[in-house]
Structure formats: structure tokens, C-alpha cells
Amino acid sequence: MNTKEDTKMFEYDEFGLFTSQKHIDNFLYYMTTIYQEDFFNYKFFALPENELSFIYIISEIFDYPLISDNQDFHEIFKNIDKESNYIEDNQQEVIDLAYGFLNFSIQISDTRKLPLTYGILIKNAMDILSSNNDIIQFKQYEVVNIAKKYHEQEYHLQSDYFISL
């Protein structure tokens, strides 16, 4: 039986869209709670790109999902406010950009001081937001597709484990 660490987390992530284990885990959690119906019925283009880019950033910044079952975006906003005392300046800057993406606006500012991973995060979130204007690759679809495949992989591992018992 393979443990979680043994599995290749980036097996389907050939473009490196997810930066860490917690990133993909949190993102998957938001997908399965907020967008349950579209996510499980493979309607990836139906998902709103502004909300996806917001969630994409939030799931990397915080170590754990900010909502529990049956909760929505209002709870995420509330919990971000609650956490605001513990957030670093760098993180706050990225969160402000994420709020902008949620309102379909991209504010250009100097991001050279930010760590490299945050730079990649912002770039990908911008690509997700402008996915409809992209002729090469649909990042909106791509990100959710990776999460879905990861979910299937996890599900198979779990069922294998129960069979082995």
C-alpha cells in the first residue's frame, strides 16, 4: 500500500501549476465543497474563472481550508478577516491582488520584492482569469482537470487500502 508521500503528486501536473502538497489538497477541498455538481460532472468550463483564480491563490497562502462543509464564499471572507493579525505583509499583498481578481480587475504593481513562489502564483492566477482570451491553453480547465485526476487517484488508493484490509 502506497502512502500519500509515496505517490507522485505531480504526475498529471506537467506544467507545475500547483506549488506544494497543501496547495492541491486545499484547492481540491474548495472544489468538492463549493462546486460539487460541476466538478463531479466534468463541467470545468462552467466554473467562474474569477472565483477559481481567487481560490487558487488562497489555497496556497493558508495552510488549511478556511471553510467547513456546506459553507460558501462569505465564510471565506470572514475567516480571512479573522486571520488578518497573523498574515505577513507579503501574503497580504498577494491576498489584495486576489480580491482584485475576484472583481475581474488586474492591478499592476511592483511584485519584485515578493518570493518567487508568489510570483508564479500571481502569474497563473492571472492566466486563469484571462483564460477565455487565451488561444494556446485554457488554464482554467487545466487547473481543475489536474485536481480532478488527483482526486480520482486518491480515491483509487483509498479503495485499494480498504480491499487490502
Added chain:
Amino acid sequence: MKELTSYERLCDLAKKEELTTKEIGEAASVGINKAKELKKEIIQWMTESEKYRVYNTIRIQTKAVFEFLSKDIDEYKGGY
């Protein structure tokens, strides 16, 4: 107005393994903007019908594109 793609060009496309957005546009005789929409429709159809698997959204399998456009790929694969 976009001209119809020639038979020779369709044969060349049919021999390829995967097609880019521009080549999808050529196969359907539409411009790049329509091709973008078309590519999205094809990807959605591929996942919903579960006939093909989408590995990435940069290139799409030629067979899937031709089937979506109701063209017989074997006819074009024979060459000219």
C-alpha cells in the same frame, strides 16, 4: 471571409497526431477567434462523452477533432 481549406491541406492535418488551435481552425475553415471557441467546445465534448481523454489543452488529438467536425479521418489519411 475565410476560404475553404484545400483537400491537400486536410490530408496533411489528418496525418498529424495532435492539432494546435490554429490547425483546428484550418480543419474547420474558420479564423483564429472561432477556432478558440471551437477548441473549447471540442474539449467539453471530449470530457462529457468520455470517448477521449484530455491530457492537456494545448494540443487536441486529431481523431477527436475530425470526429467532432463529422469528417471521416480515414478518407484523408489515405493521402492525395
